Amino acid sequence: MRPLPDDEREPRCCRTICRAHIRRIGEDVVRGTPVLKAGSRIGPGQLAPLTALGLRSVLVVPRPRVALLSTGNELVESPGALEAGLIYDSNRPMLSRMLQAAGAVVTDLGIAKDDPAAIAARLVGAASDHDLLISSGGAPVGFADHLTQIISRRGYLEFWRLAMRPGKPIGFGDVDDCPTLLQPGNPLAAAAGFALIGRAILARLESRPPAGTGWRLPVATSLSKPAGRTQILLGRLCHDPSGRSTVVEPLPDQGSASLRYLALADVMILLHSEQTVINGSDPVEIVPVRQGFPA
Numbered sequence: 363m364r365p366l367p368d369d370e371r372e373p374r375c376c377r378t379i380c381r382a383h384i385r386r387i388g389e390d391v392v393r394g395t396p397v398l399k400a401g402s403r404i405g406p407g408q409l410a411p412l413t414a415l416g417l418r419s420v421l422v423v424p425r426p427r428v429a430l431l432s433t434g435n436e437l438v439e440s441p442g443a444l445e446a447g448l449i450y451d452s453n454r455p456m457l458s459r460m461l462q463a464a465g466a467v468v469t470d471l472g473i474a475k476d477d478p479a480a481i482a483a484r485l486v487g488a489a490s491d492h493d494l495l496i497s498s499g500g501a502p503v504g505f506a507d508h509l510t511q512i513i514s515r516r517g518y519l520e521f522w523r524l525a526m527r528p529g530k531p532i533g534f535g536d537v538d539d540c541p542t543l544l545q546p547g548n549p550l551a552a553a554a555g556f557a558l559i560g561r562a563i564l565a566r567l568e569s570r571p572p573a574g575t576g577w578r579l580p581v582a583t584s585l586s587k588p589a590g591r592t593q594i595l596l597g598r599l600c601h602d603p604s605g606r607s608t609v610v611e612p613l614p615d616q617g618s619a620s621l622r623y624l625a626l627a628d629v630m631i632l633l634h635s636e637q638t639v640i641n642g643s644d645p646v647e648i649v650p651v652r653q654g655f656p657a
């Protein structure tokens with residue numbers, strides 16, 4: 363800030379300057395201008411122009427109703443007593459908040475033991491009055507894939523086992539005609555599965571395009587990965603050494619059971635199947651995840 367020179371302190375008025383500060387009726391939104399596209403989410407930035415136009419109501423679609431279940435004999439509610447061999451269920455609170463941030467209304471189906479009948483009872487009970495069921499755990503590639511078996515009995519398994527890491531055991535199908543997303547138990551795999559697949563399903567349920575995809579930023583360090591699968595890494599935004607542009611820095615310790623760095627992440631970095639060597643400052647695709655996972 364600098365004080366105005368003396369010759370600028372007095373108000374000056376010439377025709378051009380005065381006209382520049384007159385707000386004319388309709389200069390922002392002319393009659394017939396589309397203000398929001400069908401399918402837009404209404405947040406503060408959308409509410410403001412709708413309010414300024416004096417609209418009493420707008421047509422909206424209902425929020426998707428999503429029922430959320432954790433499965434696993436080892437899971438207990440946090441906080442609470444923790445005996446040897448047990449862990450707190452962190453996926454359900456995490457996924458619940460992610461769903462709410464993406465606009466869903468969430469029903470908490472709690473924790474089910476690794477018992478196919480108990481898991482099926484909760485999912486079937488919720489299927490008739492929800493738009494989407496989401497489970498976590500119980501979908502490994504192996505002996506305890508209860509969830510895929512339940513779907514095979516009560517509906518149709520559209521896909522299971524994706525070429526992505528973390529998130530390989532993600533599956534999708536239906537239980538009694540209710541779309542059902544199977545999330546892996548490993549927490550970072552569940553978070554990545556929601557970011558990439560869960561949000562896209564919610565968008566489809568609301569008839570809108572999925573948000574937050576296709577952004578690219580230069581990566582701060584070189585990376586490598588095998589061809590043939592998508593790799594998801596947590597990253598944070600920082601300045602390049604010159605301080606003039608923004609780059610994305612992969613966070614350390616990206617095991618799919620690790621949650622520590624999820625708390626620090628601004629973005630997920632999406633390395634596509636065919637990418638094998640990514641040099642420092644190459645652009646990489648990012649999905650914003652800071653402060654939850656907005657739709």
Ligand SMILES: Nc1nc2c(c(=O)[nH]1)N[C@H]1C(S)=C(S)[C@@H](COP(=O)(O)OP(=O)(O)OC[C@H]3O[C@@H](n4cnc5c(N)ncnc54)[C@H](O)[C@@H]3O)O[C@H]1N2
Pocket residue numbers: 432433434436437449450451452453454498499500501502503504506529530531545546547548549551618619
């Ligand atoms: N034979 C194979 N086994 C496994 C494979 C494979 O390809 N072949 N893939 C592994 C991968 S990758 C994943 S991911 C897991 C997924 O298995 P589940 O979905 O059944 O997950 P769990 O075994 O139940 O749990 C894995 C891990 O995560 C912990 N967990 C589970 N639920 C929660 C929760 N709600 N909150 C916090 N932590 C949770 C659980 O205790 C385990 O430590 O399969 C591999 N196996």
Ligand code: MOO
Pocket residue numbers: 526527528529530531546548551618619
């Ligand atoms: O997908 Mo498992 O997805 O690596 O933890």
